Amino acid sequence: MLNSFNRIIRLGWLGLIRDGGQIFATIFILAIAILLVSSLFLSGKVGQFVINSLENKADVSVYFKETALESDITQVQDELSKIPEVKEVTYISKDQALEEFKKRYENNPVLMDSVKELGGNPFLASLRIQADKPSQYKAIAGYLDNLNLADIIEKVDYSQRQNIIERIFSITSFLGKTGLLFSSILIIIAILITFNTIKLAIYNFQEEVKIQRLVGASNWFIRGPFLVQGAITGTIAAFISLLILFFTVWLFSPKVQIFLPDLNILQLFWKNFRFIFLIQFATGIALGTFSSLIAIRKYLKI
Amino acid sequence: MIRFDKVTKIYHPHLNSEEKITALEEISLEIKPKEFVSITGRSGAGKTTLLKLLLAEEKPTLGQIFFQEQNVCEIKSGQLPYLRRQIGAVFQDYKLFPFKTVFENVAYVMEVIGAKKADIERDVPNVLEIVGLTERSNHFPRELSGGECQRAALARALIHRPEVILADEPTGNLDPYNTLEIIRLLLKINDMGTTVVLATHNREIINSIGKRVISLDKGKIIRDEEEGRFIL
Numbered sequence: 001m002l003n004s005f006n007r008i009i010r011l012g013w014l015g016l017i018r019d020g021g022q023i024f025a026t027i028f029i030l031a032i033a034i035l036l037v038s039s040l041f042l043s044g045k046v047g048q049f050v051i052n053s054l055e056n057k058a059d060v061s062v063y064f065k066e067t068a069l070e071s072d073i074t075q076v077q078d079e080l081s082k083i084p085e086v087k088e089v090t091y092i093s094k095d096q097a098l099e100e101f102k103k104r105y106e107n108n109p110v111l112m113d114s115v116k117e118l119g120g121n122p123f124l125a126s127l128r129i130q131a132d133k134p135s136q137y138k139a140i141a142g143y144l145d146n147l148n149l150a151d152i153i154e155k156v157d158y159s160q161r162q163n164i165i166e167r168i169f170s171i172t173s174f175l176g177k178t179g180l181l182f183s184s185i186l187i188i189i190a191i192l193i194t195f196n197t198i199k200l201a202i203y204n205f206q207e208e209v210k211i212q213r214l215v216g217a218s219n220w221f222i223r224g225p226f227l228v229q230g231a232i233t234g235t236i237a238a239f240i241s242l243l244i245l246f247f248t249v250w251l252f253s254p255k256v257q258i259f260l261p262d263l264n265i266l267q268l269f270w271k272n273f274r275f276i277f278l279i280q281f282a283t284g285i286a287l288g289t290f291s292s293l294i295a296i297r298k299y300l301k302i
Numbered sequence: 303m304i305r306f307d308k309v310t311k312i313y314h315p316h317l318n319s320e321e322k323i324t325a326l327e328e329i330s331l332e333i334k335p336k337e338f339v340s341i342t343g344r345s346g347a348g349k350t351t352l353l354k355l356l357l358a359e360e361k362p363t364l365g366q367i368f369f370q371e372q373n374v375c376e377i378k379s380g381q382l383p384y385l386r387r388q389i390g391a392v393f394q395d396y397k398l399f400p401f402k403t404v405f406e407n408v409a410y411v412m413e414v415i416g417a418k419k420a421d422i423e424r425d426v427p428n429v430l431e432i433v434g435l436t437e438r439s440n441h442f443p444r445e446l447s448g449g450e451c452q453r454a455a456l457a458r459a460l461i462h463r464p465e466v467i468l469a470d471e472p473t474g475n476l477d478p479y480n481t482l483e484i485i486r487l488l489l490k491i492n493d494m495g496t497t498v499v500l501a502t503h504n505r506e507i508i509n510s511i512g513k514r515v516i517s518l519d520k521g522k523i524i525r526d527e528e529e530g531r532f533i534l
Contacts, residue, residue, distance in 0.1 A: 004413075004416060011413075014401075015401065016405075018401045085353055104406075189341070208400070209402070211397045212410075213383075213386075216386035216411070217383060217414045218380075218383045219380070257427075
């Protein structure tokens with residue numbers, strides 16, 4: 001048993017180094033397929049990051065009247081925190097609002113002067129509410145209306161921001177769906193092309209397989225070396241695509257950071273390195289061996 | 303040892319067509335152990351079909367074929383290798399593995415049956431010596447002449463000491479010198495106790511061997527003689 005196993009591995013290896021260049025074509029196609037799968041995974045992560053940061057930008061603020069006491073506001077904050085859809089409620093006092101404004105517009109003398117002109121602190125205390133999903137803001141706004149807090153609430157800015165929140169919601173859901181569809185199509189194409197390349201490579205060996213059958217080789221003794229070749233080709237292709245992916249990420253990470261300062265692809269790559277490594281080698285070996293297994297099937301009927 | 307019982311083989315050259323080609327018609331014959339049998343006839347007489355049926359490369363349309371009392375037609379695909387390991391086959395086009403050296407071609411058959419490495423390293427050089435290919439052991443088939451290729455094929459058919467050797471036009475592509483050499487080897491193998499079934503249309507070979515000759519014509523046995531001659 002062990003004897004046969006060793007022989008199958010040796011025959012697979014010999015077949016690979018003697019096949020006269022066909023292996024390079026197979027490695028090339030396999031590497032492209034693996035790169036596609038792993039970059040889809042990585043771009044999925046990047047997409048998720050962008051979607052999350054877009055969704056985090058959506059929030060609803062409740063502004064309280066000048067007369068509202070801080071204790072009333074914190075009571076409302078507690079009430080809101082109890083709603084399961086609410087992710088976070090942040091209290092922003094009048095002073096904090098002023099500070100934020102000053103910080104944001106310190107380089108804009110016109111706005112700074114106009115605040116000075118008004119004298120005192122023109123800002124209202126507010127609660128900034130973030131929901132788990134953009135679709136939940138409507139419900140939260142409705143809940144606030146039902147609390148009968150008209151005497152302390154100046155306004156809820158949901159209606160003003162409703163459009164933008166809904167647009168963010170529809171964009172993120174569109175990105176998610178098309179991304180999934182697009183990736184599925186690409187993965188199917190990659191699998192078909194790889195399968196066809198391996199099928200062509202094995203087609204050249206049909207006469208050899210026929211002779212193997214005629215001299216009494218069992219089907220596993222014939223199949224084995226092809227599976228070993230598939231696995232070796234897959235491993236080499238996975239290694240190559242891992243290198244290519246790393247250098248691409250390393251090269252482009254600083255450039256992407258110019259547009260999206262919070263997004264560090266290189267860090268994302270290292271954070272998910274184990275998983276990427278696993279995807280690449282699993283894809284390579286599985287594609288290589290399964291394609292060989294299916295392609296050789298019809299030549300074993302003699 | 304080998305028995306054909308009313309074997310008929312009909313080919314349909316086109317799927318779904320009524321056209322039929324009868325390659326063998328009600329063939330009944332028996333070959334005893336250690337016999338040397340030549341099967342002769344014109345091209346298309348059914349010689350190759352007969353050997354293909356015995357090797358279970360094809361199934362008969364009617365009739366039964368027995369090898370060592372085992373019905374060849376009833377062997378399942380998974381069990382076929384065990385039948386074929388008892389038969390050594392030599393073909394007109396040699397059918398060597400192009401990407402394996404002469405040594406590896408011969409050793410492959412031993413690897414298939416699970417022989418030990420030490421046995422392979424002992425037996426392969428021996429058999430290569432018998433067929434006169436010791437010097438060529440590390441060459442690939444493309445580096446050999448036709449006669450050398452056929453001798454390598456013969457070595458491969460011999461290596462695992464099969465019960466019977468089937469040789470289908472083994473000299474078809476060879477010059478007279480190499481033809482003689484291959485026939486001499488087949489006779490030697492037969493002398494050592496292996497049954498040999500040789501299919502050929504070479505008159506000189508048949509006449510020089512002086513052993514049993516079965517003549518086929520249009521798929522039927524027209525003559526079966528001990529110490530027969532080539533008569534068509």
